[in-house]
Amino acid sequence: MASISSSLVLPCLAFHRAADRSTVLFNVPEKKAIDEVDEVLANKTILPTARGYVLAHDPTSLSTFLYSPQSRRKIDLPPLDLEGDQDLFVDYHCLLSDDPTDPSCVVLLVELDDPFILYHRIGDGGDRNHQWHEHEYDIGSQPYDPDDSKLLEKTVITPIAACRGKFYFNPMDEMGVIDFSSPDRDAGPSAATVSRWRRSTILLYFA
Numbered sequence: 001m002a003s004i005s006s007s008l009v010l011p012c013l014a015f016h017r018a019a020d021r022s023t024v025l026f027n028v029p030e031k032k033a034i035d036e037v038d039e040v041l042a043n044k045t046i047l048p049t050a051r052g053y054v055l056a057h058d059p060t061s062l063s064t065f066l067y068s069p070q071s072r073r074k075i076d077l078p079p080l081d082l083e084g085d086q087d088l089f090v091d092y093h094c095l096l097s098d099d100p101t102d103p104s105c106v107v108l109l110v111e112l113d114d115p116f117i118l119y120h121r122i123g124d125g126g127d128r129n130h131q132w133h134e135h136e137y138d139i140g141s142q143p144y145d146p147d148d149s150k151l152l153e154k155t156v157i158t159p160i161a162a163c164r165g166k167f168y169f170n171p172m173d174e175m176g177v178i179d180f181s182s183p184d185r186d187a188g189p190s191a192a193t194v195s196r197w198r199r200s201t202i203l204l205y206f207a
Contacts, residue, residue, distance in 0.1 A: 012069065025069055040067060040074065045087075047094040047109075050162065055094045055107070059087070066100050066107070075100050077107065077120060078131045092118070095162045097180065106180045108167060115139070115154045121180065139176065 013026040026033055044056040053066045053075075062079035082088045091113065097106040103123025109132075110117050118132045141152040157176060160169035167178040 040072075045089045047089070047092060049094050049096050051096045051099060053096065053100060055109075057089050059089070066096075073101075075122065077122070080118070080132055093158065093160065095160065095167060097162055097165050097167065104165070108162075108178070110157060110160055112158055113156065115156055117157075119180070 011028045013028060041054070041056055043060075044058055046057070047055040049055065049066075052070055053068050055064070055077075056067050057064045057080055062081050064077045064080040066075040066077065067073070080089075091111060092109040093112055095108045095110070097108070098104060100107070100122055103121075105122045106119055107122065108117060108119045115137050117135050117137065119135070120132050124130060137157070138154065139157065140155045142155045143149055144151045144153040157169040157178070160167055160178075162168075165181065169176045169178070
């Protein structure tokens with residue numbers, strides 16, 4: 001974890017240029033670009049989070065880190081290789097279970113169109129745990145075409161939001177919860193359907 005001196009005056013806007021994968025921050029009160037931040041995020045693909053950090057990914061070196069434009073804090077994460085196609089990074093939604101300075105914080109990447117997630121717990125150590133974990137889930141299917149009830153597609157866990165260490169999602173008319181608080185880190189992911197809320201409540205546990 002590294003902290004770069006000085007802080008960014010808020011509010012500001014972040015613009016991602018797809019042509020060269022660079023990012024420009026714009027100071028709203030002063031109405032000008034903040035050039036000195038470019039060095040950190042230059043040539044990176046970025047995803048925003050709701051906690052003031054962006055997830056930055058270098059498609060060449062696969063280097064991945066969280067970065068706070070306000071505090072200039074940089075938190076290194078394991079390299080992320082998206083099966084050889086690094087452009088897929090922009091297809092994910094990034095969420096943080098807690099403040100990333102908390103070692104129990106889980107960084108969650110949710111594929112927006114497919115039933116697939118990636119996750120990493122910041123405080124996990126050792127070679128086995130210092131990596132991104134992949135999980136393909138199955139929470140049912142839904143109609144792909146309203147006019148053809150036989151044509152189905154897998155339901156994905158969107159929209160999704162983080163609250164008090166858990167992740168809540170609302171596909172169709174269901175309420176789902178993803179919980180990474182299992183004390184058994186070697187158990188692997190499991191899923192169960194619990195209680196009824198409208199249709200059902202889906203609870204996913206991850207070690």
